[in-house]
Amino acid sequence: xIDKNEVMDNWADFVVDNIDMxxxxxxxxxxxxxxxxxxxxxxxxxxxxxxxxxxxxxxxxWNFSRRANIRTISLPKGRDYMINPxxxxxxxxxxxxxxxxxxxxxxxxxxxxxxxxxTYPSAAYQFLKxxxxxxxxxxxxxxxxxxxxxxxxxxxxxxxxKLGIIVSSFYGHSEKLILA
Numbered sequence: 001x002i003d004k005n006e007v008m009d010n011w012a013d014f015v016v017d018n019i020d021m022x023x024x025x026x027x028x029x030x031x032x033x034x035x036x037x038x039x040x041x042x043x044x045x046x047x048x049x050x051x052x053x054x055x056x057x058x059x060x061x062w063n064f065s066r067r068a069n070i071r072t073i074s075l076p077k078g079r080d081y082m083i084n085p086x087x088x089x090x091x092x093x094x095x096x097x098x099x100x101x102x103x104x105x106x107x108x109x110x111x112x113x114x115x116x117x118x119t120y121p122s123a124a125y126q127f128l129k130x131x132x133x134x135x136x137x138x139x140x141x142x143x144x145x146x147x148x149x150x151x152x153x154x155x156x157x158x159x160x161x162k163l164g165i166i167v168s169s170f171y172g173h174s175e176k177l178i179l180a
Contacts, residue, residue, distance in 0.1 A: 004029075004037040011038065030072075053170065060168045062143050067116035068109050070094045070123050071147070081108050090114055094123055102130040106138065116143040121151040121169065124159060141165050 007014050025043055028036040054064070067089045075082060075093040080101075082091045090112055092105050105127070108114075117124050124144050131138050144159055146169040151159075160167045 005035060007037060008035065015040065056170055057143075057145055057168055060143065060166050062116060062145065062166075062168070064088065065116055065143075066090065066112055066114040067118040067143075067145065068092060068105065068114050070097075070105075070117065070119035070127060080104055083112075089118060094119070097123070097126055097130065099130055099134045102127055103134060103136055106131065106136050110140060115140055116145060117141060117165075118145045118147075121146045121149045121155050125155045128159060128163060128165075138163065138165075143168065147171070 019040065021040075023043055024040045026038060026040055028038050030036065065088070067087075069084075069087075069089045070092045072094055073091050074095050075091065080093070080096075081104075083089075084091060090108060092108075093101075117127070119127070124146060128138060130136075141163075142165065144165045144167045146167060148171060150171075151167065151169045156167060159165050
């Protein structure tokens with residue numbers, strides 16, 4: 001057996017000979033368990049995954065409406081949010097989460113008629129709890145598209161049962177080997 005440290009320390013030995021890098025990109029794992037693992041993957045890998053993911057989201061009623069993306073995004077200095085018109089999402093800086101920023105996020109979400117959170121369960125829970133503490137109305141949020149982490153019973157109870165936000169949760173990862 002080998003581990004990711006051995007792969008990273010001997011990277012060139014693990015790259016397939018004669019690979020057409022014009023059809024590939026290099027990526028990394030998130031590094032949550034330590035040193036990130038670098039790997040090569042096809043440029044079009046998201047096309048197939050997105051077909052499955054959007055089908056999962058459609059099953060709960062989501063209709064491709066605008067969404068607030070709060071997923072490990074660090075925005076450039078001076079930016080409170082950015083708009084991605086292709087994915088119809090407002091990108092928020094997950095590292096700025098506090099009462100003032102949560103209020104700003106809700107103002108922006110209302111302005112652009114965003115009714116969906118696209119984030120990690122822990123980030124959704126934190127954001128919604130901050131909003132509750134700050135007295136911010138989140139009743140306009142209909143869906144929570146949660147990824148990459150397990151939704152705990154406490155998070156589900158709060159988001160779905162208390163706030164009435166419909167929850168969809170799936171697990172995938174950068175390597176694109178599994179979607180559950």
